[in-house]
Structures are given as C-alpha cells and as structure tokens.
Amino acid sequence: MSLKSNLLVLVMVIGGLGSAPLMAEAQIGNVRGLPPLMKVEGTVYCTADGNIGNIDLAYPIPFFTDARVEILGFLFGRALPPSVTDDSGSFSMYFRSTSLSSVLTDSTIMVSTPLSNCNSTLPSTGFLSSTLEYNGTVVEDGNTIMTLVPKRFRFSPSP
Ligand SMILES: *[C@@H]1O[C@H](CO)[C@@H](O)[C@H](O)[C@H]1NC(C)=O
Numbered sequence: 472m473s474l475k476s477n478l479l480v481l482v483m484v485i486g487g488l489g490s491a492p493l494m495a496e497a498q499i500g501n502v503r504g505l506p507p508l509m510k511v512e513g514t515v516y517c518t519a520d521g522n523i524g525n526i527d528l529a530y531p532i533p534f535f536t537d538a539r540v541e542i543l544g545f546l547f548g549r550a551l552p553p554s555v556t557d558d559s560g561s562f563s564m565y566f567r568s569t570s571l572s573s574v575l576t577d578s579t580i581m582v583s584t585p586l587s588n589c590n591s592t593l594p595s596t597g598f599l600s601s602t603l604e605y606n607g608t609v610v611e612d613g614n615t616i617m618t619l620v621p622k623r624f625r626f627s628p629s630p
Pocket residue numbers: 512513514606607620
C-alpha cells in the first residue's frame with residue numbers, strides 16, 4: 472500500500488476511536504490534534520532465523536517475499552492490517568501513537584508465513600518475531616515520521 476492509502480486507513484481507524492486524546496506534543500506527523508505518525512519497516516530474509524546473518528558475496532542471501540507481517544500488542548487496542556513483504560523482502564506499516572516508548576515496550580513484530588514458503592528445507596510450522604527499536608525520523612510527503620525497525624528476528628517453533 473502507498474503512504475496515502477495507509478494514511479487513509481489510519482484516519483478511519485482513528486476516526487473510529489471517538490475521543491482520541493489531544494496531545495501537546497502532536498506536532499510530529501504534521502496533523503494537528505493527531506498523535507505522531509510512525510512507521511515500522513524492515514526486511515525479512517529467507518534464512519533459518521529471518522536475519523541476513525553473515526554476508527557472503529558468493530552466495531547472496533535470498534529475501535523472504537510474500538510473507539505476512541503483523542504487529543502484536545498494539546496500542547489502540549486493535550490490530551493494524553497486516554503487511555506483506557515485497558520482492559525485496561521489505562515491508563512497512565504506518566500508524567499513529569502518542570507514545571514511542573510504549574510502542575517500543577509493548578509491540579512485537581511477527582512474520583506468520585512459514586519459512587518453508589521461501590525454502591522447502593526450512594520449517595513449515597512456527598514463526599519469526601522481533602522486538603522493535605527506534606531508527607530516527609524521516610520526512611515523507613511533508614510528514615515527519617518516526618521510524619521503527621525490527622531489532623533482530625528469532626524463530627519460534629509452534630507451541
Ligand atoms: C535506519 O536508518 C538508517 C539511517 O537513516 C537507514 O540508512 C537504514 O536503512 C534504516 N534501517 C532500516 C531497517 O530501515
């Protein structure tokens with residue numbers, strides 16, 4: 472999805488919240504009265520743990536494409552629509568939150584598509600997950616956006 476269509480979803484989500492608290496520090500994100508705009512972005516690799524690992528130029532690490540990515544433990548008490556990794560294994564999700572620190576504390580990113588989808592020798596059950604870390608701000612379409620990236624994926628076998 473483009474940034475604009477993601478923002479549209481956000482506006483609809485926030486519109487459904489009723490009285491969203493108005494924060495004094497809401498200048499970031501450039502829409503008065505709305506909490507700051509944030510983006511989670513990252514790349515998933517087709518490896519046993521989803522991370523790029525040691526780079527060997529002779530054997531480029533393949534991307535994990537078409538993988539479903541979700542944020543768990545989400546702040547509005549409701550989930551964001553999941554994202555799907557593109558041809559470069561990359562995903563991004565936009566949302567607004569008043570508290571970067573609680574996003575970092577409470578949110579986990581999960582890749583729920585089995586690794587066997589990208590390499591049949593990898594497990595067909597289980598999932599990848601990672602906590603998030605702050606990676607600075609970017610400006611897109613005139614909006615200042617706080618970016619978050621996966622810290623490090625780990626593989627969990629299904630319970
Ligand atoms: C984190 O920020 C740096 C500097 O802006 C950027 O080069 C890098 O691509 C970002 N990391 C991710 C995973 O987007």
